[in-house]
Amino acid sequence: MDGFEVCQPRFKSFVLPNAPLEKLAEGFRWCEGPVWFGDRAELLFSDLPNDRVMRWSEGGGLSTYRDHAGFENGHARDRQGRLLSCSHRLRRIARTELDGSVTTLAESYRGRRLNSPNDIVCKSDGTIWFSDPPYGIQTDYEGGKQDSELPANLYRFDPRDGSLTVAADDFDGPNGLCFSPDERRLYVAETGLQFAENPTRHIRVFDVAEDGRLSKPRVFHTVEPGMADGFRCDEEGNLWSSAGDGVHVIDPGGDLLGKIRTPATVSNLAFGGRNLSRLFLCVSHSLMAIYVNRRGARLV
Numbered sequence: 118m119d120g121f122e123v124c125q126p127r128f129k130s131f132v133l134p135n136a137p138l139e140k141l142a143e144g145f146r147w148c149e150g151p152v153w154f155g156d157r158a159e160l161l162f163s164d165l166p167n168d169r170v171m172r173w174s175e176g177g178g179l180s181t182y183r184d185h186a187g188f189e190n191g192h193a194r195d196r197q198g199r200l201l202s203c204s205h206r207l208r209r210i211a212r213t214e215l216d217g218s219v220t221t222l223a224e225s226y227r228g229r230r231l232n233s234p235n236d237i238v239c240k241s242d243g244t245i246w247f248s249d250p251p252y253g254i255q256t257d258y259e260g261g262k263q264d265s266e267l268p269a270n271l272y273r274f275d276p277r278d279g280s281l282t283v284a285a286d287d288f289d290g291p292n293g294l295c296f297s298p299d300e301r302r303l304y305v306a307e308t309g310l311q312f313a314e315n316p317t318r319h320i321r322v323f324d325v326a327e328d329g330r331l332s333k334p335r336v337f338h339t340v341e342p343g344m345a346d347g348f349r350c351d352e353e354g355n356l357w358s359s360a361g362d363g364v365h366v367i368d369p370g371g372d373l374l375g376k377i378r379t380p381a382t383v384s385n386l387a388f389g390g391r392n393l394s395r396l397f398l399c400v401s402h403s404l405m406a407i408y409v410n411r412r413g414a415r416l417v
Contacts, residue, residue, distance in 0.1 A: 120378055128375030131355075131366060134409040138379065141180045141397075145171075148258060148399030149347075150236070152192040152200070153389030155262050159293035160295055160389055160397050161200065162404065166258050170202075173404060188253060188260040191236035191293075191347070191385075193356050195276075202232035205253025205260030210234050210245065210274065223274050223281045225339060229262040229266040233259075236293045236347060236385075240300060245274040246284065271321065273329060284331055288318060289317055293347035294383065297354050297369070298414040304337060304356060318344035320358065320367075338371045347385030347399075351411040357396065358372075359383040364398065388413020 127272050146166035153160055159174040161182055170189055172182040183189075187204035197202055200213040201222075208231045209224035222245065233253025238246050252271040253260035266341055271285040273293070273411045285291075285305070292306035303325050309317030322337035326338060338345075343361020350356055355374070363379040381401035389397050392415040398405045 122376040122378060125368075125372065128219070128366060131375065131409060131411055132377065133410055134406055138377070138405055141173055141404045142171075143403040145402050145404070145405055147384065147401065148404055149190050149384050150192040150203070150401055151385055151387040151389075151395065151397050152194060152195070152197075153387050153393075153406075155389070155391075155393075156198065158391075160387070160404075161192060162385075162397075163192070163260045165190055165205075168206075171404075179404075190253065191233070191247070193237045193239050193245075195239045195245065196241070201237050201239060201245060203237050203247060205233040208233055208254070208263070210237060210247055222276065223272070226267060226270075226272070226281055226283070232265050232267055232269065235291070236394070238294055238296060240296060240329070243276060245276065246294060246303070246378045247272055247274070248294055250288075250290040250292065250308075252290070254386075273340075284329075285323065285334065287334070291358070293345065294339060295348050295350055295356070296325070297350055298352055299354075304332060304348065304350075306348065306358075308344050308346065320345045320348070320356070328331075338367050343382055346383075349386060349388055351388070351413050352393075352416045353411065354410065354414075357386060357388075359385055359399075364396070377409075379405065397410060 121272045145164040149165045150165045151162040170183040187207040189202045191203040213218045219262045222321040232249045232251040235248045251265045254263040270283045273284045285352045292308045294305045303323045319339040323331040324333045346359045348358035358365045364377040366374045382400045
């Protein structure tokens with residue numbers, strides 16, 4: 118199967134040998150944070166070092182959704198379909214209202230500024246979860262050098278009362294995150310210190326209680342080559358993770374099923390299209406996509 122690496126025989130049913138990897142757009146500095154808007158049939162993603170959020174659709178092609186965006190990285194949608202965004206430079210998470218205005222949801226914790234929120238997801242109860250490593254304030258390339266005031270935490274924000282709590286605090290560098298389809302698990306990428314000689318490259322998993330408390334943290338899978346950055350679950354609970362050589366598909370038991378090989382490092386990905394069976398990939402300087410034989414877990 119050209120373009121695929123089969124590690125377990127059952128992976129052959131996950132991919133379509135006649136569905137090519139397509140390049141949709143290129144010329145970016147580093148793509149990140151893809152999120153699918155099914156009601157508008159379009160994908161939003163960040164061209165992070167260029168400080169802009171891009172829009173792509175099958176009929177309309179590529180356009181700029183938001184310029185001078187505050188070096189936004191990860192994106193998601195809330196339960197009302199509004200865009201949630203992580204800003205490196207402004208050190209906040211924000212919500213784009215349906216009228217286009219932007220509301221800051223959280224920018225500090227106990228009087229200290231957040232670092233540089235990185236990735237974000239919304240749970241079915243409306244709570245918003247995000248990682249806050251210092252990556253975006255360590256260089257001028259992805260946000261601008263600033264001093265870190267807080268540890269690299271994983272946070273839970275409740276828009277109902279505006280409360281912000283630390284969900285987990287024992288990370289060197291939390292990165293991408295994703296709930297399992299039944300929301301009983303939370304997967305979090307740990308990529309360690311940005312300039313470490315031997316960076317952390319594993320995915321951790323937590324059990325999630327009904328009240329949102331996390332327990333039983335453990336290493337779920339170690340990604341190699343490269344590291345896990347962003348990932349998404351399909352409706353069966355398999356994890357589709359970014360990696361240095363493409364996309365790694367990992368079953369709920371932590372076993373690597375197979376890979377979709379790409380010409381450069383994948384930073385993040387999202388399921389989209391009419392049936393959520395088109396996988397959109399942020400591949401370094403390009404936006405790519407491939408149809409697969411699994412559907413993404415429905416997030417909203």
